[in-house]
Amino acid sequence: RKEVEQDPGPFNVPEGATVAFNCTYSNSASQSFFWYRQDCRKEPKLLMSVYSSGNEDGRFTAQLNRASQYISLLIRDSKLSDSATYLCVVNPHSGGGADGLTFGKGTHLIIQP
Amino acid sequence: GAGVSQSPRYKVAKRGQDVALRCDPISGHVSLFWYQQALGQGPEFLTYFQNEAQLDKSGLPSDRFFAERPEGSVSTLKIQRTQQEDSAVYLCASSPLQGSGNYNEQFFGPGTRLTVL
Numbered sequence: 315r316k317e318v319e320q321d322p323g324p325f326n327v328p329e330g331a332t333v334a335f336n337c338t339y340s341n342s343a344s345q346s347f348f349w350y351r352q353d354c355r356k357e358p359k360l361l362m363s364v365y366s367s368g369n370e371d372g373r374f375t376a377q378l379n380r381a382s383q384y385i386s387l388l389i390r391d392s393k394l395s396d397s398a399t400y401l402c403v404v405n406p407h408s409g410g411g412a413d414g415l416t417f418g419k420g421t422h423l424i425i426q427p
Numbered sequence: 428g429a430g431v432s433q434s435p436r437y438k439v440a441k442r443g444q445d446v447a448l449r450c451d452p453i454s455g456h457v458s459l460f461w462y463q464q465a466l467g468q469g470p471e472f473l474t475y476f477q478n479e480a481q482l483d484k485s486g487l488p489s490d491r492f493f494a495e496r497p498e499g500s501v502s503t504l505k506i507q508r509t510q511q512e513d514s515a516v517y518l519c520a521s522s523p524l525q526g527s528g529n530y531n532e533q534f535f536g537p538g539t540r541l542t543v544l
Contacts, residue, residue, distance in 0.1 A: 318469075357518060357535035358470065401469050413522070414460055414483060415533065417469030 317341060318418035320402045326424045327392055335387045335421045337402030344416075346405035347378050349387050351398045352420065358401055361387075389423075397425045429453070431536035433519050439542045440509045448504045448539045452521030459502050460533060461494055462518040470518055476502060509543045516540050 320337035327333045339347075347364040362369065364376040364385055375388040385402055402418040432451045440446050452459050458477055462470035463486075473492065475483040478499035487494070491509075496502040506513055520533040 322467075357537050359535070360532050413458070413533075414472035414475050414486065415462075415470075416472065417462075419467070419469045 316418075317406070317416050318402050318404050320418040320421050322419055322421060324422040324424050326426055328426050329392060329394060331392055332388065332390050333392055333423065334389075335400055335402075335423075337385050337418050337421075339383050339385070339402075339404045339416075341404065341406045341416075342380075342383060344404045344406045347385050348403040348405075348415075349374075349376060349385075350401040350403050350417070352401055353398050358417075361400070392425050394425050394427060397423055399423070431519055431521055431534055433517075433536040433539050435539060436537065437540050437542075439544065441544055442510060444509050444543075445505065445507045446509055446541065448506075448517050448541070450502045450504070450519030450521075450536060452500065452502070452519070453523075453534055454500075456521035456523050456534075457499075458522045458524065458533075459496060460520040460522075461502070461504050462520065463488075464516045464518055464538070466515075473504070473517075506541075509541075511543050514541055514543045 318339050349361040350358040351361045352358045362371050362376050364378045366378050368377045373390045377386045399420040399422050401420045404416045434449045460475050461473040463473055464470040472486040474494045476496040479496050491507045493505045516538040518538045519536045522533045
């Protein structure tokens with residue numbers, strides 16, 4: 315079983331719609347959680363961190379459910395520029411050691427005009 | 428300011444050749460990471476440096492892969508006797524502080540796209 319699993323899509327969504335992605339992780343000791351965005355042939359960039367209390371950044375909302383080991387990302391009022399691959403990312407280390415990240419395969423989102 | 432840079436951006440190698448990939452992290456960043464991203468996959472962790480010390484190399488797929496950061500700044504990932512399955516994008520990332528359980532954002536370079544024929 316892969317450590318971080320997400321639906322690869324593609325998700326084809328009309329502009330202005332709301333879209334949600336989910337991912338699950340297998341390591342219950344994981345400490346930190348993130349969503350990264352990766353445009354085609356570009357490097358990953360941090361979109362937002364994910365906290366148990368849930369957090370919002372403009373049109374983006376992230377949620378973490380530690381009991382179910384489940385992370386979500388909601389995008390409201392989607393824009394054409396939101397088209398990208400969204401990577402669910404987990405930092406499995408509890409501190410004092412390496413912080414190599416564990417990435418999911420990514421969910422491909424296409425916003426259609 | 429300058430971000431993480433990597434060179435070359437593209438490398439084509441014949442099977443069996445040795446290659447060296449370079450990473451220039453953001454100035455002053457203590458931590459440096461190498462990842463391998465195959466087509467259609469997420470990045471996979473290879474190795475981690477804190478300054479010049481290689482603290483984790485658990486992700487290196489074989490002993491043909493070797494990484495160094497001798498002066499705690501620039502890093503080189505070397506692949507010996509390349510094979511077709513080594514074809515991937517190799518990403519370097521740096522972050523400002525050492526691993527401490529408190530996450531420090533990792534800033535990625537543009538990657539080196541390696542194609543082994």
